[in-house]
Amino acid sequence: AVAYSTNLAARGGAVFLRLRAAGPLRGRPTGSYQGVALIEVAPMVVAAAVPGGVVVGPPTEVATAIDLAHKRIAPVGPGAPLAFALQPRPEAADLLAAVAPAALGDPMVAALVQQFGVSGATLTFRRDGLLTLRIEGDGSKLGAIREIARATGTMFVEQIARQKARAERRHDVAEAVGAIIGHSVAQRTLREIEPRLEGNTLVSTYRLPQLDAASTFLGWTGMAAAIAIPSFQKYVKRAKTSEARMNLNLLKVALRQYAEDHRKDGKRFAFPPATPWSPVVPCCKQPSAPKCRPGLGAFSDPTWKALRFDLTAPFYYQYRVTSEGKGKKARFVVEARGDLDCNGTSSSFRIAGHLDDKGDVVVGELEVKDETE
Numbered sequence: 001a002v003a004y005s006t007n008l009a010a011r012g013g014a015v016f017l018r019l020r021a022a023g024p025l026r027g028r029p030t031g032s033y034q035g036v037a038l039i040e041v042a043p044m045v046v047a048a049a050v051p052g053g054v055v056v057g058p059p060t061e062v063a064t065a066i067d068l069a070h071k072r073i074a075p076v077g078p079g080a081p082l083a084f085a086l087q088p089r090p091e092a093a094d095l096l097a098a099v100a101p102a103a104l105g106d107p108m109v110a111a112l113v114q115q116f117g118v119s120g121a122t123l124t125f126r127r128d129g130l131l132t133l134r135i136e137g138d139g140s141k142l143g144a145i146r147e148i149a150r151a152t153g154t155m156f157v158e159q160i161a162r163q164k165a166r167a168e169r170r171h172d173v174a175e176a177v178g179a180i181i182g183h184s185v186a187q188r189t190l191r192e193i194e195p196r197l198e199g200n201t202l203v204s205t206y207r208l209p210q211l212d213a214a215s216t217f218l219g220w221t222g223m224a225a226a227i228a229i230p231s232f233q234k235y236v237k238r239a240k241t242s243e244a245r246m247n248l249n250l251l252k253v254a255l256r257q258y259a260e261d262h263r264k265d266g267k268r269f270a271f272p273p274a275t276p277w278s279p280v281v282p283c284c285k286q287p288s289a290p291k292c293r294p295g296l297g298a299f300s301d302p303t304w305k306a307l308r309f310d311l312t313a314p315f316y317y318q319y320r321v322t323s324e325g326k327g328k329k330a331r332f333v334v335e336a337r338g339d340l341d342c343n344g345t346s347s348s349f350r351i352a353g354h355l356d357d358k359g360d361v362v363v364g365e366l367e368v369k370d371e372t373e
Helices: 059-069 107-116 139-170 173-193 214-261 263-268 302-306
Strands: 002-004 014-018 029-033 036-042 045-050 053-057 095-099 118-125 130-137 196-198 201-207 318-324 331-338 347-355 361-363 367-369
Touching: 014 059, 029 059, 036 059, 045 059, 053 059, 107 118, 107 139, 130 139, 139 173, 139 196, 139 201, 173 201, 214 263, 214 318, 214 331, 214 347, 214 361
Parallel strands: none
Antiparallel strands: 002 014, 014 053, 029 036, 036 045, 045 053, 095 118, 118 130, 130 201, 196 201, 318 331, 331 347, 347 361, 347 367
């Protein structure tokens, strides 16, 4: 299968499927091009039989493939945007991917091309595992890309080093083992892939690890763990924060409804009185830590009852409503706070609202501090 595009700016392309024997296609005909039947696959997607296989894609791309297959147009040549991809390579490639930035039609890409003098890039892969990235362009400007690559790689290694130090301080064995092994592998990999300038070409090579070698596999597993374990831990924590976000949104809706139900109070209108943090005892200090058990009268305050707010499943956060002012000066704040890992540092969520000149409730954006603590 070969994926291609003759117009990357249109963010589309087609696929040529090489077949040993390609007979007439069966399906719903939707016209023809140069005597070749076009078969409908989906809206604005057609298929056509061409010598050697079948091409599938938008009608314009399929038409180009038909012209190419029947030699009505020339294939990529010396004057084409991808001509650099046809230049002789020192190594035989089993797979090649190429892109001509000038053909993308993106203003941001065009600005980068002008700044760094890039005319194209190729990525080749050999079956022995050698990956080679070549960036073609103005040799006097390509050095800047090399420095950016170096800086990015250094930042990556430093990030793993920080994770290693943090895991060691916390005595987190799983994270520490992954970070220690990963830090070593990352340093070695960075040295191997460091780009080198060869005339007007920036070249970076890397040989993929042979996974049958236990030491290499362990190293890559360690580097993956150094990245994945902290990321997974953050993902789990962030999933838990959905509780606070959802409940503050529920309170926001409840306060809007409260204002709607009490509009007749006019200048005497006020949002419900402030509550203490509910429950009073933080979840980390309860027997069910790190969660709070539902019930136990945690939301028995009259304000919670007026807003019809209660939690019937275990939860992680304490909640509070504060309010002040009357009439057009009436305002409120709803808050949630919690310590997801019970390390003494809490995260906080806050939404504030007030009445506008028409008596409608205006609510601000959710404010978050230390989200995953």
